[in-house]
Amino acid sequence: MADFLDQLSDILFLDIETASQTEHFEDLDPRLQPEWLKKEKLIRTENPNPEPGSLYFDRAGIHAEFGQVICVGVGFFQTKKKEKKLYFRSKVFAHEEERELLLEFKGLLEKKKWILCAHNGKEFDFPYLCRRMLINGISLPEPLHIAGKKPWEVRHLDTMELWRFGDYKYYTRLELLAGVFGIPTSKESIDGSEVNATFYKEKDLEKIKKYCQRDVEVTARIYMAMHPQLDEMEIEIVSAEDSKKDHKD
Numbered sequence: 001m002a003d004f005l006d007q008l009s010d011i012l013f014l015d016i017e018t019a020s021q022t023e024h025f026e027d028l029d030p031r032l033q034p035e036w037l038k039k040e041k042l043i044r045t046e047n048p049n050p051e052p053g054s055l056y057f058d059r060a061g062i063h064a065e066f067g068q069v070i071c072v073g074v075g076f077f078q079t080k081k082k083e084k085k086l087y088f089r090s091k092v093f094a095h096e097e098e099r100e101l102l103l104e105f106k107g108l109l110e111k112k113k114w115i116l117c118a119h120n121g122k123e124f125d126f127p128y129l130c131r132r133m134l135i136n137g138i139s140l141p142e143p144l145h146i147a148g149k150k151p152w153e154v155r156h157l158d159t160m161e162l163w164r165f166g167d168y169k170y171y172t173r174l175e176l177l178a179g180v181f182g183i184p185t186s187k188e189s190i191d192g193s194e195v196n197a198t199f200y201k202e203k204d205l206e207k208i209k210k211y212c213q214r215d216v217e218v219t220a221r222i223y224m225a226m227h228p229q230l231d232e233m234e235i236e237i238v239s240a241e242d243s244k245k246d247h248k249d
Helices: 002-008 033-040 056-062 098-109 125-135 159-164 174-180 192-200 205-225 240-248
Strands: 011-020 067-080 085-093 115-118 156-158 234-239
Touching (some): 002 067, 011 205, 056 067, 067 098, 067 125, 067 205, 085 098, 115 125, 115 205, 159 174, 159 205, 174 205
Parallel strands (some): 115 156
Antiparallel strands (some): 067 085
């Protein structure tokens, strides 16, 4: 267990929230508009003939070429073996300018030799971050720079991949795993399908940040649930804001 706890402190759990690059399709870069319309034809909908551009608001955010990162939630465990206690410290990076947000996140990645962990991270979070960094003219930090690396040299974990146990046809939502493991939900206020509307219509980035932070915490708890040998360890969640308050006190 000691070796596992030592590695655990090197894992950075993360989750990203994304939105379309612009609120309205008409405001998208003119060079990208025809490319989106081609992409749109490949999206299955109940309406076989949707109005051109009508799917942009709801669907563009999941495609890095047409979307943007609006916040990155991160968290990591600090262990106190004598107390049999784990402290999970989390925070959310958010900025009006995507490039500044990504630069701040990159700064964290360069502080330590992190192992990155996200739910469906290998198919969404990690490649999305890489693409948006390059689009913003940012060189990739070492944990995301996987070109030329051997598979065992890539320090990426994915709770969905772990749950597949080799069954690569199997897709499991974070919320479903939270339910089967009895972990409190992260969907109390919004879910992923409502992020774009919350960002553009409600202009409530704080609500999205809280949702993102909860997803990070849920991902970390699911990872721990997959290692039942640590059942005797108590987990205490501490946000970055709580840490600052404690430091002031």
